[in-house]
Amino acid sequence: MTSGAPRAEDGTSPPEDTGFLAVDSGGSGLRVAVGTARRGVLGRRSTATPVPTGARGIDAERLMEDLVPLVEALTADTGAPRPSAAVVGAAGLSTLGDALRAELPGALRRAFGVRRLALAADAVTAYCGALGARPGAVIAAGTGLIAVGTDLVRWRRADGWGHLLGDCGSGAWIGRAGLEAALRAYDGRSGGSAGLLARAEEAFGPVQGLPGRLYPRRDRPAVLASFAPQVAGCAADGDPVAVGILASAARHMAESARAVCPDGGQPLVALTGGLCRMGDPLLAPLALELTRLLPHARRVPAAGDPLHGAVRLAVDLAAGTLALPPDEKMLQVVTTDRG
Amino acid sequence: MTSGAPRAEDGTSPPEDTGFLAVDSGGSGLRVAVGTARRGVLGRRSTATPVPTGARGIDAERLMEDLVPLVEALTADTGAPRPSAAVVGAAGLSTLGDALRAELPGALRRAFGVRRLALAADAVTAYCGALGARPGAVIAAGTGLIAVGTDLVRWRRADGWGHLLGDCGSGAWIGRAGLEAALRAYDGRSGGSAGLLARAEEAFGPVQGLPGRLYPRRDRPAVLASFAPQVAGCAADGDPVAVGILASAARHMAESARAVCPDGGQPLVALTGGLCRMGDPLLAPLALELTRLLPHARRVPAAGDPLHGAVRLAVDLAAGTLALPPDEKMLQVVTTDRG
Incomplete structure (x- = not known):
């Protein structure tokens, strides 16, 4: 049982529109989108430098260093609410993702108040971008x-x-x-x-x-x-x-x-x-x-790219309607409420 | 016209038995044989470290640093005469051999009195080791x-x-x-x-x-x-x-x-x-x-290995009977008398 549906803090209905953050980290850099579950994508930004890989795999600290200014700029530009749900799709997640799995939940909670995080292999964001939540x-x-x-x-x-x-x-x-x-x-x-x-x-x-x-x-x-x-x-x-x-x-x-x-x-x-x-x-x-x-x-032609897939996953995660199956290596959903 | 048949310095006959040096430089190290045209191989030694490749290709100085003690030990062990002919077979000669081509003739002349040098691609020493001077x-x-x-x-x-x-x-x-x-x-x-x-x-x-x-x-x-x-x-x-x-x-x-x-x-x-x-x-x-x-x-089965090929080439070079064709990249014969 997950702890906390996307509902306003005071318990009134209808619930607030939930903010999300979608990230695609790959060989050509970091691509980021913010938005809300109801209104969709409100803004996108990217860097041209890939997140480096160190002895512990993909460097979670460096990813956060690149991510924080992008998200702050996007929030300022678009007025998007702070994201309560985040999806990070990363190339090499299954073999090089140890540091991301260990550090990102707490880091995203502290930086933006993210309460639910999905870590997705780039193959999963590619899948979701192309086909969505269909077999x-x-x-x-x-x-x-x-x-x-x-x-x-x-x-x-x-x-x-x-x-x-x-x-x-x-x-x-x-x-x-x-x-x-x-x-x-x-x-x-x-x-x-x-x-x-x-x-x-x-x-x-x-x-x-x-x-x-x-x-x-x-x-x-x-x-x-x-x-x-x-x-x-x-x-x-x-x-x-x-x-x-x-x-x-x-x-x-x-x-x-x-x-x-x-x-x-x-x-x-x-x-x-x-x-x-x-x-x-x-x-x-x-x-x-x-x-x-x-x-x-x-x-069928692919509907969109991996960032589009991360957005689709983030919207579903924010709305509590994630239909694609969780998997230890491919798609890991973490609740950070206790972080 | 080559300057100097294998003949004793004072011009008497029969000529002295000419010493040779054969070298095979490859990925597993340096292999060296010394001998004479008439008596064949008198001794062999090797190192377990390959000659490094630097900005100018195969490092001629390092090759000489490894080679000189091997040849001195072999000469002391076997009583082989100083080599007047040398063959150096090297992996990567055609693309990485600039420093060898520039420096080895003079260096071998100074170190051992080598008067004729053949630089051979490792493919040529492999050929000569396997088939000798036959088509x-x-x-x-x-x-x-x-x-x-x-x-x-x-x-x-x-x-x-x-x-x-x-x-x-x-x-x-x-x-x-x-x-x-x-x-x-x-x-x-x-x-x-x-x-x-x-x-x-x-x-x-x-x-x-x-x-x-x-x-x-x-x-x-x-x-x-x-x-x-x-x-x-x-x-x-x-x-x-x-x-x-x-x-x-x-x-x-x-x-x-x-x-x-x-x-x-x-x-x-x-x-x-x-x-x-x-x-x-x-x-x-x-x-x-x-x-x-x-x-x-x-x-036919191969008669021998690349060091055997370098020896065959060296014997022919010492005797003035080299039958395999010279080639700018594959088999370069240099007279170092003027060195």
């Missing part, structure tokens, strides 16, 4: 790739293992395969593409120097993913090797979706993330593969 | 993979692009594919192998922690390659996914060999490096693929 599967595909699904009883996830162990079909996967095909052409090995070689040299200079430009960098997956649009362009020109790479990517994506999608009912399936911008060379084979592997699921 | 193709496959071939007129190379861009069929490639198959089984995606999952957990612990144990390390390719023997073991047990991974690896290896092997004549083809120890699960499909893709080439 189905979402493929979140940008530089990396993870699939998440739910029957509203439990969550399932597939892939998301990073660019060396998986993320099959992701931007890094597609770009890496395209560069391998370019170098095969350079070497005179089979499976090469002269078109991808030309595009690789346009993007990165002479390929002899490519290892020296890629391996010393810390953002290797992003460098690889930066070549994915070139693979799509080459496929659009009819290059059979590039077409084959995107067909394989689409198959991997659909396989991950199948692994997480509910077997029964009429689940929805959606793609979200940067790979949506790859256009028909990827999206056409993906539609075919999803129809083949998930004939009972209905393909 | 053919060598697949050098350990953590990484490169194929080199020669018709004794020029060198060709294929792959060797590192674990993200290529090294297709290498130990890192096989291990990575095996771990992906393990995680596919864990996720319930197609293409998974329960046998590889069990072996992955035995080797690395629960797979949920695998990304955290792999990505922060600097020796990621070696970590991936450490799983390759498990893939071979699983294939030997009949696991179809593991068998398929090794069949693909064998195809990639043979494709690289085909790209560098002379088209005419009766070239030799050999495998050298750590993957030789993978046994039949890899070597049987490799034999099939080589027969399919290079029907005119004769498969």
Whole structure:
């Protein structure tokens, strides 16, 4: 039993409109929205610097340092009430979220008076942004790739293992395969593409120097993913090797979706993330593969992005109507009343 | 025209037996042999620390600091004459060899009186160790993979692009594919192998922690390659996914060999490096693929390792009978008489 419905302090009805705070913390920075359960989003702000990861995982103190001025500015700009419910969606939450789980409930209580907090994996905010609280599967595909699904009883996830162990079909996967095909052409090995070689040299200079430009960098997956649009362009020109790479990517994506999608009912399936911008060379084979592997699921466009998902979760949390299932690693709801 | 055949200083005949120095500088350290053109190798020593790479590439000063005491000890132990010819085979020579090319000729002249120096890519010492000065193709496959071939007129190379861009069929490639198959089984995606999952957990612990144990390390390719023997073991047990991974690896290896092997004549083809120890699960499909893709080439076992190749080159250099073709990046011969 939760302690305290969204009701005014003096017990009168109708209850006050409850304020919320929605946060999406990812590789490109912090994105924040404030609003109320009835009026929806009143304002948005963001930073361009990601919250750093330290020995204890995602740094909760630094997240609060970045968050407090954003929320204060938003409250001043919009007149939004102090948030009693907050949702923080964070990339890497399940493996790097120990400090967030330990420190955020108390810190958000002290800073803003937050009484209920949901900590969500970025895959969950992506899911909720795309499909809301409906059963189905979402493929979140940008530089990396993870699939998440739910029957509203439990969550399932597939892939998301990073660019060396998986993320099959992701931007890094597609770009890496395209560069391998370019170098095969350079070497005179089979499976090469002269078109991808030309595009690789346009993007990165002479390929002899490519290892020296890629391996010393810390953002290797992003460098690889930066070549994915070139693979799509080459496929659009009819290059059979590039077409084959995107067909394989689409198959991997659909396989991950199948692994997480509910077997029964009429689940929805959606793609979200940067790979949506790859256009028909990827999206056409993906539609075919999803129809083949998930004939009972209905393909729908994603309704919104992960911040939109965090907002949806926050509105439901504020109203006490959260329908997506809690999960120790994916979606953890904490009541901070005793904090 | 080279200045000075291996002849005694006073011009008498027969010429003195010429001393040589052979060096193999790789990821596991420095390996050194001294000897004479007529008597062959008289002694060997090694260090366990690789020569570091700095802003100017492989650090020539540090290489000399490690080399001088080894050579002095070997000369004292064996009574070998001071080397007038030296061969230094180094991993990364073509891209990271600027300092070696600039500084080693003078440094070796001053330290030991070396008059002729050959700087060889590690792929060339691997080739010469495996096949000597005969036309053919060598697949050098350990953590990484490169194929080199020669018709004794020029060198060709294929792959060797590192674990993200290529090294297709290498130990890192096989291990990575095996771990992906393990995680596919864990996720319930197609293409998974329960046998590889069990072996992955035995080797690395629960797979949920695998990304955290792999990505922060600097020796990621070696970590991936450490799983390759498990893939071979699983294939030997009949696991179809593991068998398929090794069949693909064998195809990639043979494709690289085909790209560098002379088209005419009766070239030799050999495998050298750590993957030789993978046994039949890899070597049987490799034999099939080589027969399919290079029907005119004769498969032979590698005669020796890269240090053996450096020794062969050094003996030929000392005797003035070097038959393998010089090449700006692969095999550079420098006369240091004017140094």
